[in-house]
Amino acid sequence: MKFEDKFSLPSEWLSDESKQIVESCREIVEKEIFPVRQELDEDWKEHKIYEKLLKKLMLDFGWQCAPWPKEYGGFELDTITYCLCLEEMDRGDSGLATAADCGNWAFMPIFAPYPNEVLIKKFAPLACQTKKLFVGCAAITDERSGSDVENIDGTHGQYIATTAELDGDEWVINGHKLWPTNSGGVADLFAVFCTTNPGVQDDASFAIIYVPADTPGVRQGDPYQKAGMSGDKNGDVWFENVRVPKENRANLKPGDDAKAARLFMNAGNIGASAQALGIMRNCYELVKEWCDKRVVGGKILKEHSMTAGVLADIAMMIEVSRSDTYMKARMMDNPDAYGIDPAGKEFLAKTRANKLFVTDQMTIIINKAMDLMGSHGYAREGHIEKHWRDSKIISLWMGGRGLAKLDIARWFYDCKTF
Structure with missing residues (x-):
């Protein structure tokens, strides 16, 4: 499977260092995860393979240093770079990406909105090293x-x-x-x-x-x-x-922990959308490869107008979803420029809307990809079925569709319902 990313990227918001970090993450995913991902579902209990892969990401790649301040030896990654790495991880395996992401996400309440220097000093030495997992x-x-x-x-x-x-x-x-x-x-x-x-x-x-x-x-x-x-x-x-x-x-x-929890949810919503984008992009890669080679009625599958229309739908949904996700990531990192409080109700409504929209598109894309690939898409070796099984929980976590819609309605329509 050939790496493909023709979708819009917020390149002007990325430093050369950020681009190198994302590329390094992609290399680990393609070298270490892709070759074994068909074996991973059987490792759900023992986690023998998963533990090795988690160490590759957290220690060799240095992912467990990602959110920590530079003064303590961390990377202090911005939200956009962090999310682009999540995309790459989810191209390979969403469960592993979730473990790696949540291993860091749990510490967000001590960073923002009010940094807790006591706890940062207490836990940073354990996280900002690459010899032992600290999850x-x-x-x-x-x-x-x-x-x-x-x-x-x-x-x-x-x-x-x-x-x-x-x-x-x-x-x-x-x-x-x-x-x-x-x-x-x-x-x-x-x-x-x-x-x-x-x-x-x-x-x-x-x-x-x-x-x-x-x-x-x-x-x-x-x-x-x-x-x-x-x-x-x-x-x-x-x-x-x-x-x-x-x-x-x-x-x-x-009262500050409640604010931290709201910001925590905002970061989680944006991260979930990035994870969904990784799944969507890999579905795009898999279905593109299939439609480039499959011959039906004497023609390459993608040259049939009906197929081309479905492929266009997939590309359109990824393009729009990615644009909105990285706008929300940009807002998270630059709240003053956008006049928002990253721990406020307005931003919570908008990140909820983003996650709800993007995960809906993810579900549609997986189904369209499976329809195009037929039985091969349903088979283990087609890889689409793994995304089909892995993806549903991304829509469900952090309150699911119901709570997302309540938070959206509260802000945009002043609803009092809970």
């Missing part, structure tokens, strides 16, 4: 609900079931989390979304507290077997009278 895990979904936690502007933490009680200079955490990426023994550190005042609708009670995975009272279950996303290891995590220092809260000022 984060955002523990968000509670046993009884997930979107209630992520519905920041609707419930304001009222229905969060995981609790944190301050006892002297320590937080005591109790709760049961489901589905966090990099659970099941992968993560070194959990970012636990919890409440300091159960049942109260108040941003001041919303808390994000960091818990090392080896802390007494942390217990993890076996990974779930899913339809796809085998590299994204998910399982139950229990926190039973877990004690961590008071300083491990992302933001000590009441």
Whole structure:
């Protein structure tokens, strides 16, 4: 399969260093991931192959240094460069890309909107080295609900079931989390979304507290077997009278963790769109190769007008989706130029709209590619079916379509619904 990228890129926003980073990421994906990706689904539980590949990305490529400030040895990547790397990873394997991305994403609340120098100094030396994995895990979904936690502007933490009680200079955490990426023994550190005042609708009670995975009272279950996303290891995590220092809260000022969570969701929405774009681009590459060689009715498949129309649809959806995604990434990095608050309700509505639109196009493209390739698209060796299985969860995570539409309606139409 030949690398193809004819779609518009925000080149004027990329430094030469950024372009080299993206190219290096692409080389790892094509050299290390493409040759083994048909074997990866069988590795969902043991993660023997996945662990080697995760080390290639996080350590050899240096991905675990990506979000950290340069003064601590990190890369401090801008959002556009980060997302272009995610595109490349998802061309290869979305589960692995998710594990690598979420391994960094969990630390975002200590970087923005208010940098926590205490925690940055505490964790940066562990992350900004390339000898040992240091992987984060955002523990968000509670046993009884997930979107209630992520519905920041609707419930304001009222229905969060995981609790944190301050006892002297320590937080005591109790709760049961489901589905966090990099659970099941992968993560070194959990970012636990919890409440300091159960049942109260108040941003001041919303808390994000960091818990090392080896802390007494942390217990993890076996990974779930899913339809796809085998590299994204998910399982139950229990926190039973877990004690961590008071300083491990992302933001000590009441209310700031809720703002950090909103910015966290904005970054997650943009990252999810970048992941979807990686899947879409690989579908484009696979279907282009197929239609360049397949002969039907004595003609190359792409020369049939009906086929050409479908191919045009695929290219159009990628082109438009990419343009909007990187505009949102640009806004994230340059909020003053666009007059937006990256942790605000307006930007949340707009990144929700972007993710919803792009993931919808992703689903359509996968189906169109499979239709064009027929049984070969449905077969393992065609690779489309892997994207078909892996992609659905990208649409579902962070509250899915329902919560996305609520956040969009709240901003654009002043709806009060939650």
